[in-house]
Amino acid sequence: MNLFSVPSLLTMVHGLVLSGGAIVGLVVSLLALRWFAQPAGVAGAAHAGGGLSAVHADSGLVGARAGDRFAQVTTVTAVLLWLAVLGGTYLVFPLYREAPPEGVTALADYPRAMLMANPDTRWLHAFGMEVKEHVPWVAAMLTTATAFVARRHRHTVLADGRMRRVMASLLVISLALVSFVGLMGVFVNKVAPLD
């Protein structure tokens, strides 16, 4: 097994750096939604009062900074997720599904064929890999929508209870999908690694 071959490095970047980074980003986004939540109206208070109170202006500024940070985290998460999805589909998946030449019986270099050849590991392709092919696209689209909302309303979103709940729902769904897919990836790579 060659740990630093191109296929092995691609798999590590895809799974650990990009997908792992996206999972961390989703967790941080969810925590930020909770930690940086502002009371309703704080972000707009300074303007609503025509610039009335220095205290409210400070609160608004803190809310805006937190909103900016939240927008940055969700945007980076969406970018990582898209890089993981595109890299997985167009770089790693083709290496995984490459068919062995006629007559070849040593299948170590052909992960899909290797999984399918053994009844005990066939499910890893028929279930695990099939889920991995499609589900991450759903998470990427949902996370992009979250990042868009976070950026567009970065000055008010943390003070809007309803929108916070909507975004938290989308982030939880994305996190669940990406985590499950990551687990399937670990299983597949443990039994039939790309190297």
Added chain:
Amino acid sequence: MTAAPKLERVPPTTAARGAARDAHDDGDGASMAAILAAGIGAAALGLLVLLSEAGIFSSPSLYGPAGGLSGRSTFAVIAWLVAWFLLHRAWRARSAPRWAFAWTLALVAFAVVATFPPVWSIFG
């Protein structure tokens, strides 16, 4: 006796101006357009997977080494972006209908079920 806090007039901060822009902006129309479009894109992918597994419609392979996945995912992304564009144009200047988020969740649920391999056996 404690003195009352002194209020002073300060110019609107950057944050306040941003908040005011957000408030006057568009309600939640543009945001919910993005969210519902993501649900539509996800459902499109789920539908393409189901149609493929049922043998009704197989998306062409747009990149040979990735097989049919390249076609299914590309068409789903196109559906997502077109839906986002149209919904954004329709809703950006107003509040979104209240059903938008519920529909998003339903579409995402459909997508997850449709891409769940055991479900494919129903279609043979």
